[in-house]
Structure formats: C-alpha cells, structure tokens
Amino acid sequence: MSFSLETMLHALKVASVYIPTTLFIAFVSLFIGGIFGLLIALVRLYNIKILSSIFKFIITILKGIPIVLIILGTFLLSSQFFNPLAKSLGWRITFKDVNMITIAVLALSIMATIQLSEIFRGTLASIKKGQYDAAKSIGLTTFQTIRRILIPLAFPVALPMISNLLINLIKASSLASMVAVVDIFAAAKISANQNYRFLEAYVAVAIIYWALNFLIEKSSNFLENSLNRKLRRSFQ
Amino acid sequence: MIALENVHKSFQKQQVLKGINLKVEKGEVVCILGPSGSGKTTFLRCINFLEKADQGSIKIGASQVDFSTASKNDILKIRRQTAMVFQNYALFNNKTAKENIMVGLILAQKMLPQKAEELALELLQKVGLADRADFYPSQLSGGQKQRVGIARALALNPEVILFDEPTSSLDPELVGQTLALIKQIADEGGTMILVTHEMGFAYEIADTVVFMEGGVIVEQGTPDEVFNHPAEERTQQFLSRFTDHQKVGQQAV
Ligand SMILES: Nc1ncnc2c1ncn2[C@@H]1O[C@H](COP(=O)(O)OP(=O)(O)OP(=O)(O)O)[C@@H](O)[C@H]1O
Ligand SMILES: [Mg+2]
Numbered sequence: 001m002s003f004s005l006e007t008m009l010h011a012l013k014v015a016s017v018y019i020p021t022t023l024f025i026a027f028v029s030l031f032i033g034g035i036f037g038l039l040i041a042l043v044r045l046y047n048i049k050i051l052s053s054i055f056k057f058i059i060t061i062l063k064g065i066p067i068v069l070i071i072l073g074t075f076l077l078s079s080q081f082f083n084p085l086a087k088s089l090g091w092r093i094t095f096k097d098v099n100m101i102t103i104a105v106l107a108l109s110i111m112a113t114i115q116l117s118e119i120f121r122g123t124l125a126s127i128k129k130g131q132y133d134a135a136k137s138i139g140l141t142t143f144q145t146i147r148r149i150l151i152p153l154a155f156p157v158a159l160p161m162i163s164n165l166l167i168n169l170i171k172a173s174s175l176a177s178m179v180a181v182v183d184i185f186a187a188a189k190i191s192a193n194q195n196y197r198f199l200e201a202y203v204a205v206a207i208i209y210w211a212l213n214f215l216i217e218k219s220s221n222f223l224e225n226s227l228n229r230k231l232r233r234s235f236q
Numbered sequence: 237m238i239a240l241e242n243v244h245k246s247f248q249k250q251q252v253l254k255g256i257n258l259k260v261e262k263g264e265v266v267c268i269l270g271p272s273g274s275g276k277t278t279f280l281r282c283i284n285f286l287e288k289a290d291q292g293s294i295k296i297g298a299s300q301v302d303f304s305t306a307s308k309n310d311i312l313k314i315r316r317q318t319a320m321v322f323q324n325y326a327l328f329n330n331k332t333a334k335e336n337i338m339v340g341l342i343l344a345q346k347m348l349p350q351k352a353e354e355l356a357l358e359l360l361q362k363v364g365l366a367d368r369a370d371f372y373p374s375q376l377s378g379g380q381k382q383r384v385g386i387a388r389a390l391a392l393n394p395e396v397i398l399f400d401e402p403t404s405s406l407d408p409e410l411v412g413q414t415l416a417l418i419k420q421i422a423d424e425g426g427t428m429i430l431v432t433h434e435m436g437f438a439y440e441i442a443d444t445v446v447f448m449e450g451g452v453i454v455e456q457g458t459p460d461e462v463f464n465h466p467a468e469e470r471t472q473q474f475l476s477r478f479t480d481h482q483k484v485g486q487q488a489v
Contacts, residue, residue: 002261130326136328138340139286139316148343153330 011204015188019208022183025176026169030162032105033112040113041120042146055117055156062114067107067172074107075179086166104176104183108169115168119161123154156227163220167213174209184208237261237284238427240397242414243292243303245278246412252278254451260396260429260444265422267438267459268431270448273277276431279448280398284320285311290331296395299417321388325381327373332367333384334359337391345392345445363417379410386417390426397421399430412478435478439463447471 040055062070082095127150135145177186185205192201238260246255252275260266268276282289282303288311289303296317301310327336334356341352360366363383373381382402389397402418403411415437422428422441432438438445438459445462447455447470455468466472 018368128329130322130324131328133286133320133322134328135317136286136324137320137322138388139312139344140340141312144343148339149328 004200005197005205008200008204011188011191011197011201012207014191015201015204015208018184018187019180019212021101021181022170022173023174023212025101025108025181025183026166028105029108029112029173030116030166031167032109033116034162036109036113037116037118038120038151040117041124044117044121045124046142050059059114059115059117062110063118066196067111068175068178069180071104071107071108073173075103078103078106078140080111100176100179100181103179104173104181106177108172112165112169113171115165116162116172118205120154123158123161124150126157126193127153156224159220159224159227163216163224166216166220170212170216171209237295237297239295240283241293241295243279243282243289243294245275245282245287245289251284252451255292256448256451256453258429258446258453260427260428262395263425264427264443265441266429266444267442268429268437268445268446268448268464269433269438269474274448276448277400277453279316280320280400280429280431283314283396284318284398285315286320316392317395319392319394319397320388321382321385321397321399321402321414324405325373325378325383325385327381329373329405332370332372333365333376333380333387336373336384337388340388340392355391356387359368359391360384363387364413378406379414382406382410382414383417386414386421390421396427396429399428399432401431401433433478435463435475447474449474 002129018102040059043055051172053115065071077097078098082098086093086095131153135149140148173183176183177189182190188201188205189198192198238258240256240258243249243253243256252367256275257280257364258266268279270276278287280419281287283294285306286446287334288306293300293302294314294315295301299313299317301314304312327333328339331339336354337356338352340347341347341355342349347355357366360369363386365380365383365387368376368380368384372381375386376384382405386397386402399418403414406414411434417435418428418430419437419441430438430441440459442459443454445459446461447466447468448452449470455466455471457463461467463475465476
C-alpha cells in the first residue's frame with residue numbers, strides 16, 4: 001500500500017475546515033458541564049437533603065456507561081420524544097430541524113457534567129476545614145464563601161483534570177459523526193470515500209487531534225503555573 | 237455585654253456542653269481553663285456559630301438569639317459581632333497577610349477596597365508585621381501567622397474576640413510576643429474570651445477565670461479566688477498539675 005503525501009495534505013485541508021465544529025462541541029460541553037458539575041458538587045459537599053442522594057445515584061449509574069452509548073442514547077431518546085414534546089409545547093419545529101450538533105453537545109455535556117462533578121467534589125473536599133471556619137467566622141455568607149474562598153482554592157487544583165477532560169471531549173466528539181455531525185473526523189472520512197485513501201485521511205485526522213491536544217495542554221500548563229504560583233507558595 | 241445562657245451541645249450521642257451560663261461585660265477578659273476534652277473549643281465555636289448549639293441563647297448588645305431557632309440572618313449577625321482566633325491560625329492559604337485581613341472587611345462589612353487596605357496595613361503595623369503585608373501564610377512563621385490571625389479578628393471590630401489556645405501551636409520562643417500582643421489588646425479595652433493552658437498568663441490578664449470540666453462550669457471567680465483559693469476539689473486537682481505555672485502567676489502579683 002502506498003502512502004500519498006499529497007492526498008494526506010488534501011485530507012488535512014478538508015478536515016481542518018471542521019476544527020471549529022469540533023472545538024465548538026467540546027468547549028460548549030465543557031462549559032455546560034462546568035456549571036452543572038459545580039452545582040452538583042456543591043449540593044453534595046453541603047450535603048443538601050434528598051438532592052444529594054439523587055445526584056449520587058444518577059452519577060453512579062451514568063459513570064459506568066461508555067460515551068458511545070450516551071451519544072447513541074441521546075440521539076435515540078431525542079428522536080423518539082422530541083416531536084411529541086415540541087408539539088405539546090406548541091413549537092413549530094420537528095426533530096428533522098434539529099441540528100445534530102445540538103445532540104452531540106447534549107451527549108458530551110452529560111459526560112462533562114458527570115466528570116466535572118466528581119473533579120470538583122474531590123478538590124472541594126480536599127480544602128482544609130480551617131478555611132471554611134475562617135470564612136464563616138469573619139461573617140461571609142455561604143455564597144460569598146463558595147465564590148470568594150472555595151472556588152479560588154479549588155480551581156487551580158482542578159485545572160489539570162479539567163484540561164484532561166477537555167482533551168477527552170475533543171476526542172469523544174469524533175464519535176459525534178455517528179449522529180451525522182460533520183466534524184474533523186467525519187470530514188476526513190467523507191474525503192476518503194471519494195478516493196478510497198483511508199490511511200491518508202486517518203493520518204490527517206490524527207495530526208489534527210494531536211495538534212489540538214498539544215495546544216490545549218500547553219495553554220493549560222501555562223494557566224496552571226500562573227494560577228498556582230500563589231497556592232504552591234502556600235503549600236511549599 | 238455578652239450573655240450566654242444554658243448552652244447545650246451534643247455530637248451524636250455524646251453530650252459535650254451541658255448547660256453553660258456566662259456573662260462577659262464590655263472590656264472584660266475571661267479566661268477558660270479545663271482539661272482536654274472538657275468542651276472549651278466547642279463552647280467558643282458555639283459562640284461564633286461555627287457549631288450550632290442544640291439549646292440555649294446568646295445575647296450580644298441588642299441582639300438576642302435562640303440557638304435552636306436561629307435563622308440564617310441571626311447567625312450572620314452574631315458571627316459579624318464576634319471574631320475568632322484559631323489555634324492553628326486558619327489563614328486563607330491563597331491570600332497574602334494583607335488580603336487575609338481585607339476579605340472580611342470588603343465582603344462582610346462592605347468597606348471600600350481602598351479603605352479596607354488602609355485599615356489592614358494599619359493593623360499589620362500594630363501587630364508588628366508592616367513589612368510582611370504581601371507575604372503568603374506559607375512564608376510566615378507560626379507566631380507571625382497568629383499575629384495576622386489576631387489582626388484579622390481585630391479588623392472586624394467585634395464585640396468580643398474569642399481566642400482558642402492562641403499560643404499552643406507556637407514554638408516556645410514565639411509564645412511571649414503573641415501573649416504580649418493579646419495583653420496589649422486587653423489593656424486597650426478589648427472584650428475577650430480566651431481558652432488557654434498558660435496559667436501564668438491567665439492569672440495576669442484575666443478579670444474572670446472559668447474552670448470547665450465535663451461540659452459544665454465547675455467554678456468561676458477572680459484569678460486570685462480560682463488560683464489561690466479554689467473552692468472545688470476538681471479545680472484544686474486540675475491546678476495542682478500546673479503548680480509551676482501557678483507560682484509564676486503568684487510572682488506576677
Ligand atoms: N465535630 C465533632 N464531632 C464529634 N465530636 C466532637 C467534635 N468536636 C468535638 N468533639 C468532642 O467533644 C468533646 C469536647 O471537645 P473540645 O474540642 O471542645 O474539647 P477542649 O476542651 O477544647 O479540649 P482541648 O483542651 O484538648 O482542646 C471531645 O470529646 C471531642 O471528641
Ligand atoms: Mg480545644
């Protein structure tokens with residue numbers, strides 16, 4: 001089997017066009033997951049009755065499901081239930097009008113929420129009791145304590161795990177091609193379908209993912225260093 | 237004036253405070269003594285609402301709050317009129333000495349950041365740490381950390397400062413300077429409740445000495461009454477373990 005550099009470069013060019021799609025899916029999912037993950041982690045940290053055990057139960061179940069199944073499940077469930085729901089809400093759209101990127105974002109947001117809730121729970125739990133006591137004793141409200149004390153302490157510790165998750169989300173977004181989203185991976189496959197040059201296409205895809213992850217890791221390290229300078233000093 | 241009445245607190249099945257009554261007048265210094273596990277820390281934490289007492293009430297100035305029915309606002313109100321100095325300092329690790337003092341001023345007391353900074357620097361000056369304003373806790377010695385803790389408490393201008401064994405985590409050579417600072421605050425009219433094992437210091441600084449054991453106040457009175465003429469046998473037994481310190485106290489007279 002011969003390897004054509006030219007074909008590979010062509011695939012690279014075609015696929016690169018969809019880098020924004022992939023990044024969009026990954027970052028939006030990370031953002032949504034960040035909000036819900038933090039909320040769930042706080043509910044569990046403050047041990048809020050009933051909600052806390054409900055979240056614990058849901059997360060235990062979802063944690064064990066492969067992301068492929070979550071994507072396919074999200075697609076299947078929404079294809080079944082979207083139309084009746086839209087109708088009952090009086091919307092004028094049907095499932096056919098829904099952009100498949102939404103489905104991908106929904107599925108990856110579930111993945112991100114689960115992982116981030118665990119990441120935040122761990123880092124929040126590692127904050128020493130004295131920090132909570134001090135915040136309460138100077139008269140901060142719970143919300144001020146969370147926003148001004150807990151999150152600034154937890155975030156730098158969580159950052160490497162968050163950046164790891166982002167990399168995983170980018171890779172997982174390639175599975176979104178299963179629900180007809182055209183992302184980097186799907187675009188490369190489509191270009192390969194025209195000339196049956198799959199090896200070149202896959203190499204091109206690998207290069208793009210590798211470059212993206214390299215960039216993310218570098219910027220995360222940079223952010224981590226600048227954020228952690230204080231904290232590291234305080235733990236030396 | 238601060239008045240605590242009938243304070244009860246249990247952890248799981250264990251009853252730690254069994255009805256404590258204590259009145260502290262403005263400017264009064266109360267020292268609490270007692271063996272380990274007698275509930276001294278728990279009592280201070282209940283005053284600051286770091287633990288929620290099961291029963292009893294607290295009165296500070298015009299606010300009277302029942303522990304069992306305290307609302308979020310009541311809790312915040314009491315917390316903002318009391319300040320705690322912790323045995324292990326409990327400074328915010330990711331904030332400088334100055335910022336540790338400023339957080340409460342800006343967030344709880346709604347002071348303008350610029351004014352908060354001025355006050356923080358002034359207080360650091362007072363506790364002898366003007367040159368450490370931008371240092372993180374990890375860059376400070378135990379004694380310096382504790383003085384930042386004291387400055388943080390002072391900044392809030394509380395009705396009462398609660399000290400929980402402020403010097404027991406310190407190296408012996410650092411104890412003196414911290415005690416001197418506490419003495420200075422007392423001399424300036426600060427109201428305080430101080431848990432300590434430094435008998436000599438308690439003798440010297442206290443207006444009232446309280447001996448606690450098993451979750452109750454066994455005896456209370458002036459330093460002279462409690463140290464030199466304890467009425468209760470349990471107080472005598474406890475103090476006999478500190479005879480050396482007691483002598484130090486008597487020499488100070
Ligand atoms: N959060 C808690 N949960 C369960 N039990 C606790 C808790 N805090 C304190 N206790 C128990 O309450 C009792 C009194 O503790 P406390 O810390 O008030 O004693 P103390 O008089 O301050 O002792 P020390 O002189 O050793 O500091 C102890 O038996 C302790 O085990
Ligand atoms: Mg104690």
